[in-house]
Amino acid sequence: MFENLSDRLERSFKILKGQGTITEINVAETLKEIRKALIDADVNYKVAKTFTDEVKKKALGQNVLTSLQPGQLMVKIVHDELAELMGGSSVDVNLKGSPAVILMSGLQGSGKTTFSGKLANLLKSKRGKNPLLVACDVYRPAAIEQLKIIGSQVNVPVYSEEGNLNAVQIAQNAVKFAKQNNHDLVIIDTAGRLAIDEQMMKEIANIKAAVNPQETLFVVDSMTGQDAVNTAKEFNDRLNFDGVILTKLDGDTRGGAALSIRSVVTKPIKFVGTGEKMDALDTFYPERMADRILGMGDIVSFVERAQEMYDEEESRRLSKKLAKNQFDFNDFLSQLQQIKKMGNLKDIASMIPGVGKALKDVDLDESVFKTTEAIIHSMTPFERERPDIMTGTRRQRIANGSGTSIQEVNRLLKQFDDMRKMMKMVSQNKVPGRKK
Amino acid sequence: MGIFQLFSKDKQETLDKGLERTKTSVFAKLSRAVAGKSKVDDEVLDNLEEVLVTSDVGIETTLRIIERIEKRAARDKYIGTAELNTILKEEIAALLSESNQETAMDFEAEIEHKPYVIMVVGVNGVGKTTTIGKLAYQFKKAGKTVYLGAADTFRAAAVEQLVIWGERVGVPVIKQQMGSDPASVAFDTLTSAKANNADVIIIDTAGRLHNKVNLMNELTKIKNVMQKVVPNAPHEVLLVLDGSTGQNAFEQARQFTKTTQVTALAITKLDGTAKGGVVIGISDQFHIPVRYIGLGERMEDLQLFDKDKFVETLFEQH
Ligand SMILES: Nc1nc2c(ncn2[C@@H]2O[C@H](COP(=O)(O)OP(=O)(O)OP(=O)(O)O)[C@@H](O)[C@H]2O)c(=O)[nH]1
Ligand SMILES: Nc1nc2c(ncn2[C@@H]2O[C@H](COP(=O)(O)OP(=O)(O)OP(=O)(O)O)[C@@H](O)[C@H]2O)c(=O)[nH]1
Ligand SMILES: [Mg+2]
Ligand SMILES: [Mg+2]
Numbered sequence: 173m174f175e176n177l178s179d180r181l182e183r184s185f186k187i188l189k190g191q192g193t194i195t196e197i198n199v200a201e202t203l204k205e206i207r208k209a210l211i212d213a214d215v216n217y218k219v220a221k222t223f224t225d226e227v228k229k230k231a232l233g234q235n236v237l238t239s240l241q242p243g244q245l246m247v248k249i250v251h252d253e254l255a256e257l258m259g260g261s262s263v264d265v266n267l268k269g270s271p272a273v274i275l276m277s278g279l280q281g282s283g284k285t286t287f288s289g290k291l292a293n294l295l296k297s298k299r300g301k302n303p304l305l306v307a308c309d310v311y312r313p314a315a316i317e318q319l320k321i322i323g324s325q326v327n328v329p330v331y332s333e334e335g336n337l338n339a340v341q342i343a344q345n346a347v348k349f350a351k352q353n354n355h356d357l358v359i360i361d362t363a364g365r366l367a368i369d370e371q372m373m374k375e376i377a378n379i380k381a382a383v384n385p386q387e388t389l390f391v392v393d394s395m396t397g398q399d400a401v402n403t404a405k406e407f408n409d410r411l412n413f414d415g416v417i418l419t420k421l422d423g424d425t426r427g428g429a430a431l432s433i434r435s436v437v438t439k440p441i442k443f444v445g446t447g448e449k450m451d452a453l454d455t456f457y458p459e460r461m462a463d464r465i466l467g468m469g470d471i472v473s474f475v476e477r478a479q480e481m482y483d484e485e486e487s488r489r490l491s492k493k494l495a496k497n498q499f500d501f502n503d504f505l506s507q508l509q510q511i512k513k514m515g516n517l518k519d520i521a522s523m524i525p526g527v528g529k530a531l532k533d534v535d536l537d538e539s540v541f542k543t544t545e546a547i548i549h550s551m552t553p554f555e556r557e558r559p560d561i562m563t564g565t566r567r568q569r570i571a572n573g574s575g576t577s578i579q580e581v582n583r584l585l586k587q588f589d590d591m592r593k594m595m596k597m598v599s600q601n602k603v604p605g606r607k608k
Numbered sequence: 609m610g611i612f613q614l615f616s617k618d619k620q621e622t623l624d625k626g627l628e629r630t631k632t633s634v635f636a637k638l639s640r641a642v643a644g645k646s647k648v649d650d651e652v653l654d655n656l657e658e659v660l661v662t663s664d665v666g667i668e669t670t671l672r673i674i675e676r677i678e679k680r681a682a683r684d685k686y687i688g689t690a691e692l693n694t695i696l697k698e699e700i701a702a703l704l705s706e707s708n709q710e711t712a713m714d715f716e717a718e719i720e721h722k723p724y725v726i727m728v729v730g731v732n733g734v735g736k737t738t739t740i741g742k743l744a745y746q747f748k749k750a751g752k753t754v755y756l757g758a759a760d761t762f763r764a765a766a767v768e769q770l771v772i773w774g775e776r777v778g779v780p781v782i783k784q785q786m787g788s789d790p791a792s793v794a795f796d797t798l799t800s801a802k803a804n805n806a807d808v809i810i811i812d813t814a815g816r817l818h819n820k821v822n823l824m825n826e827l828t829k830i831k832n833v834m835q836k837v838v839p840n841a842p843h844e845v846l847l848v849l850d851g852s853t854g855q856n857a858f859e860q861a862r863q864f865t866k867t868t869q870v871t872a873l874a875i876t877k878l879d880g881t882a883k884g885g886v887v888i889g890i891s892d893q894f895h896i897p898v899r900y901i902g903l904g905e906r907m908e909d910l911q912l913f914d915k916d917k918f919v920e921t922l923f924e925q926h
Contacts, residue, residue, distance in 0.1 A: 211661055214854030216662070279852065281733030281850065283733065285764075314765040314769035393850070395856040402881045423817040423819055423856065426855070448732065
């Protein structure tokens with residue numbers, strides 16, 4: 173039991189020494205895992221490689237002041253970098269223009285028609301707009317009917333020209349119609365198309381040229397795999413779109429496509445779709461997306477907590493004392509308190525990869541702290557500073573005062589002594605030998 | 609910090625270049641790496657890893673394939689360009705065939721159970737309704753009487769969409785109003801088709817994400833109700849996967865198999881640049897054969913799955 177505690181302390185003193193830096197060697201394994209996690213999450217192969225390489229370059233040499241292991245800090249750095257990369261400055265849609273025109277684009281089945289309805293609904297109810305939905309998908313069976321039903325669900329009129337197969341013309345006419353009928357917002361739904369379908373890509377480029385939209389949005393299914401980069405790049409080359417909509421995030425996909433797309437196209441993700449109903453949309457939260465893609469949230473939050481609780485000043489003071497072998501019971505107590513501050517011990521320990529399983533059957537009782545604290549509290553200030561002066565009478569008095577037995581006091585003293593020796597070695601960069 | 613600071617300029621350029629579509633076959637690239645060498649070296653394997661992962665094969669399955677190639681290479685000693693080509697195809701196809709022994713059901717073939725009931729399931733927007741239209745076309749062309757059931761009563765104009773497909777192909781569509789009970793539509797369809805001595809019945813269902821328990825349970829209910837009319841129905845549960853979907857397709861296969869005992873897969877949208885490589889692992893792990901592939905939006909754009917051809921296209925770049 174105490175073994176665990178000293179393990180913990182050993183670890184925390186590795187931190188305190190502040191000698192850890194991120195090097196090629198100590199994060200090689202972690203980087204491999206991170207790259208694998210990204211690819212498993214559907215981040216494009218090349219993007220994952222470039223991303224981890226670049227993040228590593230930035231991280232090399234960074235001091236591991238607070239993390240338990242360089243690899244853990246690396247995970248956290250990757251996470252933050254992911255969030256930063258996917259976050260964008262402007263997330264709002266541009267509604268200037270009379271009327272403002274928003275054009276949807278994307279592959280088949282990505283969710284354009286549904287999102288058109290959601291956006292009309294949102295801008296109508298939250299921004300007081302008077303939108304007009306436009307049915308420019310003249311190909312898919314019942315596409316117009318679908319938009320009409322959606323329009324009626326959100327109480328927004330739908331402009332369509334049954335029988336007209338010229339989508340460019342329909343879009344132009346719709347804008348005219350909007351002007352005449354006081355619509356200050358036009359949302360154009362288009363047919364799904366493949367990026368390599370030359371004719372269809374020309375069509376949407378022509379629609380864009382004809383109506384000059386304030387916003388062209390690229391609607392993409394969050395379950396998309398490796399191909400996301402090709403599609404996003406091709407659509408952007410053709411349309412220079414303004415933002416990305418990530419749909420079907422109510423599923424359990426890790427959503428690496430979000431990162432892939434941001435890596436080839438510097439456009440913000442403006443909204444996410446979270447269901448089939450008309451109110452199921454949300455703004456994009458880069459932090460959440462980073463968690464979702466990397467899937468190492470436990471390590472990230474562990475490092476975060478450790479960073480929050482870490483007192484650099486105190487650590488420096490302690491590591492000096494350690495080196496001089498002046499580590500005393502006061503320092504020990506303050507270490508115990510640091511660990512306790514970090515939360516439930518078992519919780520914290522279980523967040524460390526590899527430790528969780530090992531700890532499963534161990535009775536990591538917080539009362540071990542209570543006994544230890546009680547014993548230390550029963551020492552006089554002099555005794556706490558001079559752990560080597562403990563005579564038999566002092567021990568007996570401490571046992572009585574703390575409501576423990578002399579055996580327990582002896583055990584603590586013995587273990588404290590062992591620990592001090594071990595920590596001294598660690599602080600002098602000697603690898604401690606395995607205890608027998 | 610934006611992407612440009614993160615990816616230094618030359619890195620960004622390499623990335624762009626790498627993503628450029630080229631006409632060179634990956635085999636050419638692999639061949640160059642293997643030329644003049646007596647064994648498959650790391651460069652070849654790295655290339656191979658890249659090809660497979662970017663085809664959505666997934667890390668795990670990719671590593672399995674590479675392992676198999678390595679073993680073969682060790683055994684056969686010398687692998688030249690031509691052999692590598694063949695071995696690759698064989699090893700990948702082996703993963704597919706291990707679970708894919710039955711020959712794909714030919715549209716012309718005699719129907720074993722009459723009426724033969726196919727229930728089509730899958731997540732939103734993958735191409736279920738379109739695939740049903742295409743299947744109806746094929747069965748009808750082969751001289752079979754086909755009935756379609758519009759059991760997606762939820763999505764806007766889903767019924768109308770199927771009705772239009774029915775008109776295109778010239779087969780009857782049994783429907784109720786939007787919002788009605790899908791199980792009841794399925795019941796009606798089977799009853800009516802049976803009375804009219806139909807050969808094949810295909811039931812469309814609403815798209816649903818596999819993590820939504822209530823919606824998944826609805827499928828069980830539809831299945832149970834169908835059995836009241838045709839005891840062994842459905843004879844086939846066809847899970848439609850979007851060819852551009854990444855590793856999430858695994859979870860889709862897992863959950864749909866759990867609730868509906870999927871018997872066959874269809875992969876759609878393979879006319880795009882996506883490769884659909886994820887089905888290799890799925891077919892291998894869940895022992896479900898891939899039966900059809902979708903190659904476009906017209907009714908003719910459906911083919912029976914041919915694993916050799918499929919593997920070949922994995923190594924073709926657009
Ligand atoms: N669960 C979920 N389903 C969605 C979401 N967005 C769209 N869908 C569903 O996805 C399917 C396809 O959506 P559509 O809006 O028809 O897609 P589209 O891009 O217009 O399709 P095409 O016009 O055929 O290219 C429908 O079943 C929608 O209900 C979402 O955020 N979550
Ligand atoms: N390029 C291409 N598009 C396809 C293919 N199969 C389906 N589509 C298109 O994908 C979109 C969605 O197809 P649907 O058949 O409506 O999909 P679904 O699964 O029934 O959708 P929900 O019922 O909304 O879940 C439509 O625009 C189809 O035309 C294919 O093989 N290739
Ligand atoms: Mg649409
Ligand atoms: Mg459908």
